[in-house]
Amino acid sequence: MKKAKVAILGSGNIGTDLLIKSLRSPYLDCKVLIGRSLNSNGLQKAESLGIAISTESIQHIVKNPDCCDIVFDATSAKDHLVHAPILKKLNKFVIDLTPARVGSICIPAVNLTECLKQNNINMITCGGQASIPIAYAIGQTHDEVEYIEVVSSIASRSAGPATRLNLDEYIHTTEFGMQHFSGAKRTKAILNLNPAVPCINMQTTIMAKVKNPNLDALQKKVAEIVEKIKQYVPGYEIILNPMFENERIIVMMRVKGLGDYLPEYAGNLDIINCAAIAVAEGFAQK
Amino acid sequence: MSFVLISDPFLRDGNHAVSHKLTAEHIAEYCKMADQAGVPVVEVGHGNGLGASSLQLGESTTPDLTMLEAARANLKSSKLGIHVIPGFATIERDLKPALAAGVDVVRVASHCSEADITERHIKFAREAGKTVYGVLMMSHMLPPALLAEEAAKMESYGAEVLIFMDSSGHFLPHDVKERVARLKEAISIPVGFHAHNNLGMAIANSVAALEAGANVLDACSRGFGAGAGNTQLEVLVAVLHRMGYETGIDLYKLLDLADMAEEKIIPKVPTISSVSVVSGLSGVFSGFIKPVIRIAKEFDLDPKDLFFELGERKVVAGQEDLILEVANDLAKQKI
Numbered sequence: 051m052k053k054a055k056v057a058i059l060g061s062g063n064i065g066t067d068l069l070i071k072s073l074r075s076p077y078l079d080c081k082v083l084i085g086r087s088l089n090s091n092g093l094q095k096a097e098s099l100g101i102a103i104s105t106e107s108i109q110h111i112v113k114n115p116d117c118c119d120i121v122f123d124a125t126s127a128k129d130h131l132v133h134a135p136i137l138k139k140l141n142k143f144v145i146d147l148t149p150a151r152v153g154s155i156c157i158p159a160v161n162l163t164e165c166l167k168q169n170n171i172n173m174i175t176c177g178g179q180a181s182i183p184i185a186y187a188i189g190q191t192h193d194e195v196e197y198i199e200v201v202s203s204i205a206s207r208s209a210g211p212a213t214r215l216n217l218d219e220y221i222h223t224t225e226f227g228m229q230h231f232s233g234a235k236r237t238k239a240i241l242n243l244n245p246a247v248p249c250i251n252m253q254t255t256i257m258a259k260v261k262n263p264n265l266d267a268l269q270k271k272v273a274e275i276v277e278k279i280k281q282y283v284p285g286y287e288i289i290l291n292p293m294f295e296n297e298r299i300i301v302m303m304r305v306k307g308l309g310d311y312l313p314e315y316a317g318n319l320d321i322i323n324c325a326a327i328a329v330a331e332g333f334a335q336k
Numbered sequence: 337m338s339f340v341l342i343s344d345p346f347l348r349d350g351n352h353a354v355s356h357k358l359t360a361e362h363i364a365e366y367c368k369m370a371d372q373a374g375v376p377v378v379e380v381g382h383g384n385g386l387g388a389s390s391l392q393l394g395e396s397t398t399p400d401l402t403m404l405e406a407a408r409a410n411l412k413s414s415k416l417g418i419h420v421i422p423g424f425a426t427i428e429r430d431l432k433p434a435l436a437a438g439v440d441v442v443r444v445a446s447h448c449s450e451a452d453i454t455e456r457h458i459k460f461a462r463e464a465g466k467t468v469y470g471v472l473m474m475s476h477m478l479p480p481a482l483l484a485e486e487a488a489k490m491e492s493y494g495a496e497v498l499i500f501m502d503s504s505g506h507f508l509p510h511d512v513k514e515r516v517a518r519l520k521e522a523i524s525i526p527v528g529f530h531a532h533n534n535l536g537m538a539i540a541n542s543v544a545a546l547e548a549g550a551n552v553l554d555a556c557s558r559g560f561g562a563g564a565g566n567t568q569l570e571v572l573v574a575v576l577h578r579m580g581y582e583t584g585i586d587l588y589k590l591l592d593l594a595d596m597a598e599e600k601i602i603p604k605v606p607t608i609s610s611v612s613v614v615s616g617l618s619g620v621f622s623g624f625i626k627p628v629i630r631i632a633k634e635f636d637l638d639p640k641d642l643f644f645e646l647g648e649r650k651v652v653a654g655q656e657d658l659i660l661e662v663a664n665d666l667a668k669q670k671i
Contacts, residue, residue: 199390217426217456218426246649246650255392
């Protein structure tokens with residue numbers, strides 16, 4: 051089988067973990083990890099694995115347009131705004147892991163097929179990948195969703211400097227994604243960093259106000275969608291089944307990472323990468 | 337004689353005690369009298385600050401901007417303060433409109449070990465020309481040396497005052513003194529302290545903070561706040577005046593303010609309930625008390641067990657959703 055050629059932009063934690071995941075994939079052939087500095091741990095890791103590296107950022111792809119069919123962008127929202135038009139011109143299939151929101155937003159368990167028709171896919175946020183499928187299930191089983199709120203708690207050690215500086219973008223993008231997929235009139239996203247040691251696994255709670263709550267239908271829909279998510283995020287688990295408490299629907303889930311480049315507790319980083327790989331594999335199999 | 341700057345979070349922290357149901361009328365009336373009494377800073381908002389109205393923490397009945405407008409219209413010499421936690425409040429959605437509504441003092445807060453999430457909010461408020469405090473919450477969860485490192489980060493972002501909060505009411509006076517001393521070594525901006533009264537130490541701890549070199553204290557009329565409440569403002573000011581400190585506050589008018597607040601705003605003056613004692617001992621945020629009591633009842637659990645288990649899990653303020661998960665686990669174990 052012919053594998054799709056992959057380039058990864060960004061040699062931070064996300065980019066390096068994507069590298070490990072794509073090396074394992076039967077559908078992907080990772081050709082290069084592209085960063086900015088040879089000192090980065092990610093580039094050193096790639097070299098030790100015998101993967102080509104570059105410090106030329108987007109210029110590497112401009113100069114070597116045949117190096118890849120798929121580009122993962124794991125840089126920053128600001129950088130992606132620069133990369134997006136260049137990659138479009140080069141006719142690459144782009145999977146954007148920043149909150150730049152240039153392309154169609156994607157939750158593989160919900161809209162993978164439609165997304166594969168586009169050429170730039172945005173993976174929303176880590177909290178969005180965990181919560182939006184459930185928000186979608188709430189929207190599908192209720193006629194009127196007044197409000198959905200998502201609270202994610204992540205281990206402090208899993209939140210790097212970029213995450214910490216971009217909390218506002220995380221919140222706005224997650225809220226946008228929830229509204230888009232659930233049809234709720236209002237949405238709110240909250241992020242807590244918890245420094246407890248040993249580190250906590252990523253945990254997310256969804257709360258919703260709906261007219262005429264239908265828990266039976268919701269539980270069925272949630273079970274269905276969780277099966278789909280588990281196909282690409284094995285560590286995704288519902289820890290509190292949908293219940294009605296204090297005039298709100300509440301559902302809780304936890305994500306344990308695969309522990310590839312990142313520790314297992316960093317389920318928040320793992321889930322967005324697993325989702326991105328699912329999109330890339332979908333494209334490769336087209 | 338040395339001056340102590342008093343900041344009164346009655347209209348923010350007190351909102352915890354009434355499930356965030358303070359009205360614009362309450363705010364207007366309190367602000368008018370606090371202003372006349374010469375309270376330097378009056379903090380207003382949802383219990384967890386700007387943009388925190390949510391199912392997670394409780395929804396405000398009065399929107400943030402309505403609260404701020406009611407306060408602004410009634411504060412002439414007192415400054416209007418807000419509490420802002422990044423992760424809840426964003427600059428675009430929450431902070432910009434609040435500044436436009438006339439806020440003077442922006443207190444940007446984070447869990448004690450997470451100061452770096454405050455950088456953008458602190459810088460934004462400073463660039464907008466506001467007075468900015470950095471606030472480290474749940475400060476008992478870090479050793480003093482590490483607390484000082486986080487404080488230094490806030491100073492480097494532009495914070496002009498550093499407040500550390502005993503958000504669980506866990507400290508004893510020597511804990512407070514040790515932390516103030518470390519902070520004074522690490523930073524050059526004034527240090528302030530925010531006490532909770534779970535173990536009956538709020539006044540003693542506040543005095544200890546001053547003796548160790550702090551210059552700013554938080555306190556509320558009748559101690560109105562989450563759980564066992566905060567430092568009782570009128571008592572603190574009386575004590576400080578007796579000790580010879582200046583506050584710029586008219587004690588007589590302050591006592592009248594507290595009487596009015598008890599009569600018209602506070603449904604139940606905070607007392608140190610048995611559950612509050614446990615909340616302080618277990619080091620869990622005082623704001624958890626209402627949901628803990630509600631959920632313990634729903635799951636037929638002892639709220640004391642629930643608090644100790646939450647303490648074991650090292651929950652931070654904002655993780656109120658975990659109460660339900662932990663209660664669910666405890667209830668399963670019981671069967």
